[in-house]
Amino acid sequence: MLSSAATASATSVSARSGDILYGYLRRKTVAPFRFAQPKQQVYCKSLRPSFVAVRAMSESQTALKNQPQSSASSGKKQALISLSDKKDLATLGNGLQELGYTIVSTGGTASTLENAGVSVTKLDGRVKTLHPNIHGGILARRDVEHHMEALNEHGIGTFDVVVVNLYPFYNKVTAPGGISFEDGIENIDIGGPAMIRAAAKNHKDVLIVVDSEDYQAVLEYLKGGQNDQQFRRKLAWKAFQHVAAYDSAVSEWLWKQTEGQEKFPPSFTVPLSLKSSLRYGENPHQKAAFYVDKSLAEVNAGGIATAIQHHGKEMSYNNYLDADAAWNCVSEFENPTCVVVKHTNPCGVASRDDILEAYRLAVKADPVSAFGGIVAFNVEVDEVLARELREFRSPTDGETRMFYEIVVAPKYTAKGLEVLKGKSKILRILEAKKNDQGKLSLRQVGGGWLAQDSDDITPEDISFKAVSDKTPTESELADAKFAWLCVKHVKSNAIVIAKNNCMLGMGSGQPNRVESLRLAFKKAGEEAKGAALASDAFFPFAWKDAVEEACEKGIGAIAEPGGSIRDQDAIDCCNKYGVSLLFTNVRHFRH
Template identity: 45%
Template sequence: MKKQALISVSDKTGIVEFSKELVSLGFHLLSTGGTARLLEKEGVEVEEVADYTGFPEMLDGRVKTLHPKIHAGILARRDCPEHMKALQEHGIDPIDLVVVNLYPFEQTIARPDCTFAQAIENIDIGGPTMIRAAAKNHASVAVVVDPADYSRIIEEIRNKGEVTAKTRLALAKKVFAHTARYDGAITNYLTSLGEDNKPATRFPQVLNRQWVKVQDMRYGENPHQQAAFYREQQVAPGLLAGYTQLHGKELSYNNIADTDTAWDMARSFDMPACVIIKHANPCGAAVGLNAAEAYKKAFRTDSKSAFGGIIAFNREVDLETATLVSKQFAEVVIAPSFSEEAKGLLEQKKNLRLLLVAGGHAQNDFDMKRVGGGLLVQTPDTQICPESALKVVTKKKPTSEQIADMMFAWRVCRWVKSNAIVYAHAGMTLGVGAGQMSRVDSARIAEQKAEESGLSLAGSAAASDAFFPFRDGLDVICDAGATCVIQPGGSIRDDEVIAAADERGIAMVFTGERHFRH
């Protein structure tokens, strides 16, 4: 008996070549609609499903494969005599290979002009039914939903006479992940609509997400914790999960978490930038004329804390930069590219991890944080107050140089754990105070860090991620030598803080936006 394959695909990538190979290997092909017409046009011998079942497509194509001759042929257990007898009695041939991919629902709803009716019509019914049936019966049937698997299928059939049991099981797993994602996307879409069937919220009533495991990790944050790294099915350009590791030992849980912060922070700057992260906080950040200058300035901020840190660049790492970096101990260096000379030099450090992430400005649609029995979901903090929106609230007006310093400090402050105070001047951080319960303590720690690095805060700009509840934090900043301050404003004591700034003779601007980071 001839082997039989059913082919019905929305994504027709490679389907003609694949079908020709199947015919050459002795398969009889069944197909539907547009797929059948394409194969016939290309000279591939194929039988329409409607001719095979004796029942025409109907309801504008909503019903075409939902027929016992199709589903019995897929679901019959070849090792069950009763099943095979039933097929024979009803004149049904077994279907050995199901090649189906689904209506493009996600692509359809991603279009700005997509209507509710269009979305509904792109909910596939027959496709999921067939591939789930084939996946359930993977002991006898191979099912393919991804064109990337075509060559593997042909190779096994040609060399082994069939798709192996191991491959059939792997393909079945892929199917159930595929249909879970498909139904999840439909659920996300429908439960985010209002009563008028138009999008009403960014946060659906039922949230479905799917990630694919990249690797198990040696352990989590601590050796007694188990961990793994997952990425989205399709990683948008510029996001960390799309990295390529060029060199070094396996990444750890903490490496990936810290590198994500370092990379996102570095690529938030337009000028050549370098960011050094240690334990989720920047211990140095700077911009310069090139990557080497940015690194020198960032490292100078807190060279002691930079030991064993994560170093991120938003420009290519060249030989000059690599020479500087190679003199220090770092866990990870990440950049959009490395020159061959730089790569060769850094690869001399056996354990140093070199990561490459192609440029891009994509952002996660949601940030998520697990809590006991639940999930906190928010849009990412991508807003940054433009210079034109700054509100000068003191008698003293900032100079253009001070505005530049404040805007740089404000960009850095967004990435520092709350409560956050950042001192900066001339495109580099001078002191960073992070994660304190008191804003005053953060200001003092940032000052202490600058002193330890031999950096003067005289004439610097200071940024605070949230308002000053009292004047005491501002006084610490002024005593340290800062001459201008950028902060959100919004305290019931704003007038007192503004009066204190006037008393101390500094310039202060409000942004109207807060940047807590927990």
């Protein structure tokens, strides 16, 4: 941004308007300032190295040589332009010049404009963005007589258009390799936000522009000589939002630089950017939109929000929820894995060296639920897999071609993508990056938000402690770990039955654990014998309850957190039936 040779005391005019502004401009001590050594012209690109004692400003009585002509008295239109991101600047500059605007600028912005053939009134190196003459020209209300009198008395020109964007702080601190603390501080813009806020506050008279995407609309607005206050208000809102998002990034970065900072700061802002308006929400009568989290913590963090959609109908509210659940689940597995999700619950999971076999087994686990579901892979989708997805028939009748809402994978071959696109015009094909661990999980409740760490614990982080007389075989332990990894993604109360790296059945969302268990066994059928069962939380009862039912149905091993006052009952029950019981000491509730 343009910088200032004076410090923050000069910003007082940018914070107030009305009579305070008038009084400020009328004071004799507010005459434009010069440095203590007037013969030395000082040009600087940063606020910090250009610090000059505040007294240098207050004692000065000399008029600035290069102060822009007062548009208040001349009737000429002026635009102040100060940009870090100069995208489409030439188009804007030429457009404003054609409309008769005098363009005021300095530094790199002025040079870019001049190179594009735009005439520029350059500000003296001493006239920077925190100077009262700049803010007076922005904040002065045209319909307040004494404001205009004060401007004319001091030869201060008004600005009708202010175009500003900020130091690229966000890009700097998120660049590969990071940035030093000193460089981070240097990239915190001061003058830019002050000008933006001043212009946005006085948007009735000053058009504030912070986004190059708005340049064409602004030129059309000015060309038509319109006075649409709603257009101005929208730009003012965008300006304040721009500054708020910028400040939130600075705040987030500074908190992370603070030694011994808590995981959860006393307060924080989540900057959200609209990605798309959705047809409707969870139900057709609900309006909805999708926002991308622009927090520093989410930069290159992966996930569905930043996934590339290669094909298909626009994503819906429920599509995003289901795709997120499927991607989170499949990303947990190291071996080639397929996950099928319906209403955010995994109804089929299988890992195999042959991804085609994994896909078939995942669908087979619950083909009725899989129809119309979401299919996720943690490996590349090639032509062979794409053809299997395109032609695979339902195991229920061997005839009905399986239909899916979404396929999500880390990547696709060109041929695989071509084949998959031929399955359906509406099939949404997503390419996503694996989620980073350690992310913050937020959830809204009435009047507030709950914040917690994401549930990143894996079986490798857990000790599966055998507490029964029978210790599990190597295959039973592997089955228990697989079931445990699946159950953490199933809605509580959750039960998963698995064998040979394949989910055989699951029960989810029941108010009591017994019902979830019965649903899981119903889906697993006879294959449940000798399989492993995982529960997301401890069993409150064992005899004539879930544990004994599981043992009676021939389950080979049970994995649960433990921690119940009746844990010994569960141990005794498993000992009676010769079943291995494993305690993990980790719960996986999911609501």
